[in-house]
Amino acid sequence: MRALGGERVEQAVADAVAVLRTATERDWEGPRAGRLEWSCRHTAEHIAGCLIAYAGQLAGRAQDAYVPFEMTLDDGTDNEDVLQVVETTGALLAAAVRTTPREVRAFHPYPFRSANREGFAAMGVAEVLLHTHDIAEGLGLRYEPPAELAKYVLSRIFPHVQPGPDHWRTLLWATSRDELPGRAPVTEWRWSNNLVLPADRLTLQGVTPAAAADLAAGGDGGFEWLGDRGPFEGTRQAAGMVLKAYRAGVHRPEFGLFVLVRREDGLAVGAMGFHGVPDEEDKAEIGYDLVEGARGHGYATEALRTLARWALARDDVRSLFATVDPDNAPSQAVLGRIGFTRVNQDLDEEGLLAYELPA
Template sequence: MITPAADLDAAIAAVREVLTPETDRDWAALPGTGDWAAQQTAAHIGDCLVSYAGQLVARPADRYVRFLAVAEDGSSPADALEFALAGAAILAAVVRTTEASVRAFHPTGPAGPAEFAALGCGELLVHGEDIARGLGRSLTPPPELCTHLLKELFPTAAPSLGDVDPWTALKWATDRADLPGRPRQTGWRWRS
């Protein structure tokens, strides 16, 4: 059985493989997520995943832990990617050492280590794909990881997507791909 922390390890490997060779490019000038440049998107990943780890450590019931993890001004693309992947590795380490029964605040509902791992994988893969797309590349995460994330993060949509490539389905669920015969997923929200 794959563990939640191993899921994070697989997501880290998929992002590292595609983005590391591209760190010699100017990520501040290339598109990332929405209005963000690739550099800002990488910083968002790092902040988000370190914050998820903080939630599992501090365990607040009704708010996020009051801190912000940021990439230093003047960081290079390699630094920004390092920050994103370090945030994922920190979350994986916390997930590995946190009791499964622990719950902490997330806006979509109380989450434990498995849920924060799924959310972290989603952030890492979806925003990693945003960066990759801006660089003219594409991620190829393991299909079984994408299938698992669909079931965890989009439980009502997952059953109707069984005939679709799992990575394409996950991109569709997060409004990053079109699927013939299905509406765009604007305003989507995943479940913790």
């Protein structure tokens, strides 16, 4: 899965500026930008401000808050100059995305207080697409970005939104800007960067729908895997489950798939996650696997302890459930070390042992 963040930022900026440049001689201070309270001019400046802020977060590796700076424009800056600032700040964000290592995360409040380079790229593209739409609506211009840009945003920071046949219309609907046949109007919205859970030697990195699609299709999901075979087959099957839930509109990223990434070298050593959201009894089923070269080092135990502690601290999870092959003694030992106990006397319909861990 090739990293496309920098390219997508550049593409979004170039497409937006090309449209807005046809109206630089008009008044941007008077007209409101679409449904916003801001003027078209203020909204254009806001785009540039977001792009430079995201670049600053990545470049400065900010961890606890936004880097405390703001962008101001010189007196006498006209509309054409504002677009040049948008182009410049877009180039800075694209450069920051390209030069930031994959493992780096920086502060962003929604919803888990951090984002990686792909998340900041997607947020930057979203700012450009949505606010260019607002400005174009205020100025009476026709604007429709390439469909792949809207899909890029939806599949990375809108994992909870069911995709539709028209990615751009779906994004407008998801951000309260348009109606979508068959779906209720959206009155409140926020995008969602992937969840990352820290462990001692690992980080558990939430898989986005974009990464899940790549893993299910035989790709690497944007991760560098230990060994030369890539992820184990169970990881690809779990990614397929995430993709199926996303397409059905029932995916909740906190109950999705997590790739286990080793801190010492940034290599992915396996995956762990849920089979879906908790059931009517607030029970969530969990599964995991490791690549062959990572087995026997305690990684599964460490990751399961971290994920179980996080899940059972929630109000909507009362117990965790897992099944394992009766011949898989190492996996049974992992469950036992965490505190899971066997709950079936006989094998289930699929010939598996069942284990449960209550809150």
